[in-house]
Amino acid sequence: MRPSACLVALLSAGMAMPATAQLRIDAPAAIVARIAPHLPANASQQRVEALAGQILATEGYFSPAFAFAEDEAGLQLKIDSGPRTLIGNVDVAVDGPVNEKTRADLIAGWRLPVGQPFRQDDWNAAKQQVLAELLAVEHAAARLVDSQAEIDTETSRAALHARYDGGPRYRFGALQVDGLHRYTPALIARYNRSVRPGDPYRSESLQTLISNLQATPYFANVRAELDTAAAEMADDGSAVAPVRLRVRERPGHRAGFGAGFSSNTGARVEANYNTPDFFGQAWEFDTGLRLEQKRQTLYADILLPPDGGQRRHSIGVVSETSDIEKLKTERHALGIQSVQQRGSVEQRLSLNWQRERRTPEGSEIVTSRALVPNVMWTWRQVDNLLDPRAGTVLQLSVGGGATAALSDQNFLRLHGRVQHYLPVGERDTLALRAELGRTFADSRLRIPQDYLFRTGGTGSVRGYAYQSLGIKEGEATVGGRYLAVGSVEYTHWLNDTWGVATFIDAGDAVDELRDARLAVGYGLGVRWRSPAGPIGADLAYGERERQLHLHFSLAIPF
Structure with a gap:
């Protein structure tokens, strides 16, 4: 028997094959794999031969030879498939008022050209492709008028004919x-x-x-x-x-309740109410209360439909308290925002006023106010928004306040971050991330924490607690005027659902450049592809504090 032949136990035959007999197929592996799943149990030799012939014909073998032989091991079917039929001629016609370039492109793009083996599935797909392309562009009533595959078994050649009517434009x-x-x-x-x-x-x-x-x-x-x-x-x-x-x-009113956990801010419960027709004006009103272990937030937003320039305006208020790294803050803010998508660039213009009262443990209480105009640009060029393997996401923002315009301190804040993805092999991904920020000001005092920088935790420097890297003020960690973060992560996907990752992060937030000393964290993680994007769990070791931290995240780009 040839090395490529396969012996497959398939069925017990009826009258032609004793119930105890096994049918073995002697043929190339590809042919056995194509035929075997479709042969029913307890079929006669005549039935097996007929079914095998029909299946081989769909693969372009129109003159096979079959031979049955019985020995001590059972019944054997030897298949000589004969020559495979190749495409010898293609005649595709597209009638009707079809643009000549479109007509030429359709014919030139025919998917079953001369010299290719004839397969029934490929023949069907080629016919459907031309029709689909006609239906997609101008010719909504296009149809396949006639098609025929003429098989010459003597020469093992197939002549294909397909005629379409494009219909009106x-x-x-x-x-x-x-x-x-x-x-x-x-x-x-x-x-x-x-x-x-x-x-x-x-x-x-x-x-x-x-x-x-x-x-x-x-x-x-x-x-x-x-x-x-x-x-x-x-x-x-x-x-x-x-x-x-x-x-x-959609329903005019929706209420939602949820619970969860974040490695940054702890356990969470929240309630939300939403109506898309506030005051009967097609304004979306969204409000909610979110209670986390380290932060509590009450918010309300009104979002308007897009205007003629496809800008979407909104107004919102928020009241928030937090206790993170021994820094207690109370923040009340009011803001307006305009968002516009221009190709691959999203632009956000905002004007926010906020009052913040911060209480660092072991230091004095400080109240800060700021009215901040801000502009943010986000450029996305990735192959998949939720689960990218290749491409770049870049974000830049500029904002500031002045004592002449309802702010307690003059400052200008610049912030940028970039995430770049490189595919490795068939599945794996190398992700590079960097973040830089600077607040230009004579002092960090009386500038709200939102316009200074702290880092550490999920999404920044893993291996450290959330916002634990910054300036020590008493026993608390507060924001500084400089930020630098970098990260390298390699993800190896074991299959379509699960993957493992290794990473190294480094970063710090300081008030003077001479104090910069990057905190390094590294570790291992697992990834699961959920419908909302990859979910990650990372175990990271922070060299500065010599501690392990567990981080959870939705690993999608910002």
């Missing part, structure tokens, strides 16, 4: 919306940046509209389709068809 007509109760079509228009009357039909444009609307707080379900039955012919020969948009609105 469609353009978008008016948007017709069904399912609105609380909202008006004007709200839909604010999110519609892709389906414009008169534009050439694109299925991608419809999908973009659906995605944009379903990402809003207003709609639970969205469907959109081109109504070709209601199309009207235009003077240029194209067909103008309305777009039928069917929506189902």
Whole structure:
């Protein structure tokens, strides 16, 4: 028997094969693997031969030879597959008013070219690909008119013929919306940046509209389709068809309750209330109370729909108390913000006023006030927003306050961070992270902690407690005017779900550069790919304090 032959116990035959007999297949491994799963138990020799022949034909073998032999080990089926049929000729025609470049690209991109082995699955996929590309761009009524595969068993060649009718070229007509109760079509228009009357039909444009609307707080379900039955012919020969948009609105009121744990701030319980139609204006109102071991937060936000420039404005208030690294703070803040996406760059403009009362253990109480205009840019260029293996995320922010404008101290704050991903092999990833910050001011005193720097903990320098790296003021750790953090992490994925990581972090926050002394932490972690992104658990050793810390995180880029 050939080395490539496989012996597979498949079935007990009926009348032709005794119930105690085993069928062994003598054929190349690839053919055995293709045939064996589909042969039923207790089949006759005639039935086995017929099924095997049908399966081999789908792989391009149209003249196989079968021979049964019985010995002491049982019944053996020897298969000589014969020559494999190759594509000898391809004839693809696309009729109708199709753009000549589009027509040429479709024919040139045919997926089953001359010289390739004929397989039924490949033949079906090639036909479907051309039709799908026609349906996606302008030709919403395209169809496969005729297809035929002519097999010449003597020459082992296949001649393929496929003919398509592109139908008319469609353009978008008016948007017709069904399912609105609380909202008006004007709200839909604010999110519609892709389906414009008169534009050439694109299925991608419809999908973009659906995605944009379903990402809003207003709609639970969205469907959109081109109504070709209601199309009207235009003077240029194209067909103008309305777009039928069917929506189902989300409930007008939602309340949520949750519990959790963070390695930074401890155990957590929270309650939240949300309505997407505050005051009947399609304003999203979101408020909640979050109680953590080290921090307690009460907040309320109002978010408006996007304006004509696709900017989304919001206003919010927050009251927060915390006790972290022996620093107690009470913070009350009011802010307005405008967010705009420009390609791969997100821009956030904000104006925030806050009053902070901080009580360091072993030092005096300080009250700080600041009115801070701030701008932040985030540039994302990654292959996957939730689970990247390649690409870069860069964030820069600039903000400051002045004593002439409701602040207790003159200061300018600059902050930047970058995360870069490099794929290694088929699965693994090398992640590089860096963060720099500086607050220009004569002194850190009377500047709120949000505009100074502390580090340590999950997402910064692992191996140290949350915000434990900074300036000692009495027994407490407070923010300094300089920040530097760097990290290298290598993740090896064992399979599609689980991975292990090794990392080294270094960083510190200081008030004077001469005091800079990077704290180093390193360790091992596990990763689990959840629907929300990779979840990580890391055990890290901090060299400065010679302690182990366990960190949990949702390991996605900022």
